[in-house]
Amino acid sequence: MKAVRFYSDQGLLPEASRSGGGHRRYGPGALERLRLIRSLRALDLPLPEVRRVLHDEDAAGRVLEDAVAVRLRDLGGELRALRWREAALRLVAECPPAERAEVLRLLGVVGVPPSTAPMARFWRAWLPARMPARATSAFLEAAVPQPPDDPAPAQVLAFARLHAMTTAPCPGGRRPRPEVHRVAGAGGAAALYAGLAEAYELAGPPLRRARDPYPGEALDAYVAAYAGAYGSRDTREFRRGLAARLAAGPRLDRYWELTAVLLTPPGGRPEPTPGSADDWLRAALERDNARSA
Known part of the structure; x- marks a missing residue:
């Protein structure tokens, strides 16, 4: 009865009249309305949404669909957060007990569900300041790994370490960008990263098959990306100079190793990352240069 009085006070179950003793009386449709209210509440719909379904009879179906869709989306986020907490x-x-304090320190600064915003900020500081927005978005989509919805403990740790890596202070306030990328300028960098994305995609199949690096279509696309950014041509001399420049640049191997952990399902084969594809293509370039020496 308390629930009936509550719904009545909220205007969800209008009373038809009152008895001489002050008891509430309801019309013939009240029982069916009460059953509907309880069903909607059992689905965890909030009272404002229940009220909209009851009061907007002409659009009740659409209102209910919208309310259920919102609740499903919210519930998905809650379940994802619970799975991350469990992992x-x-x-x-x-x-191991000796590592527990460090693990707790890493986990303590990562939100649940985890946010990729720190990684995006890391790469934005790494990219040219005036690079076109569309090119920046495409680069971030490739470089920032999305955390799995149902992670293994190792993936939670990998994400926490990526968070720590990308939020650590950097001398000078800016991430070291390879000279081979910096000299291309903002416009050249956009063309360069688009070309590299194509080369990485071409390198994906041989990487998945664990094939040794070899010259071919993927390497040609890789070299063409750099040559186009610099306004040069793909010549033997250019390939040798490119290999030397790449070897002298800073590396982010740890970032890509952790990214691979996030992208690979437990028990599955490692998925290629931009880092592993770049390593494979660099090795293919070195092999190609060695053959022509």
Whole structure:
């Protein structure tokens, strides 16, 4: 009865009259309306949404569909957060006692569900300041790994380490960008990264088959990306100079190793990352240069 009075006070179950003793009386449709209210509440729909469904009879179906869609989206986020918390707890439970304090420190600064915003900021500081927005978005989509919805403990740890890596202070306030990329300028960098994305995609199949690096279509696209950014041609001399420049640039191997952990399902084969594809193509370039020496 308390629930009936509550719904009545909220205007969801209008009373028809009152008895001489002050008891509420309801019309013939009240029981069916009460059943509908309870069904909607059992689906965890908030009272404002229940009220909209009840009061907008002409659009009740659409209102209900919208309310259910919103609740499904919210519930998906809640379940994802719970799965991350479960995996984080398993990680703490399974890690050696000597490593537990460090693991807790890493986990303590990562939100649940985890945000990729720190990684995006890391790469934005790494990219040319005036690079076109569309090119920047495409680069970030490739470079920033999305955390899995149902992670293994190792993936939670990998994400926490990526978070720590990308939020660590950097001398001078800016990430070291390879000279081979910097000299291309903002416009050249956009063309360069678009060409590299194509080369990485071409390198994906041989990487998945664990083939050794070899010259071919993927390497040609890789070299063409650099040559186009510099306004040069793909010549033997250019390939030798490119290999020397690439070897002298800073590396982000740890970032891509951790990214591979996030992208690879437990028990599955490692998925190629931009880092592993770039390593494979560099090795193919070195092999190609060695053959022509």
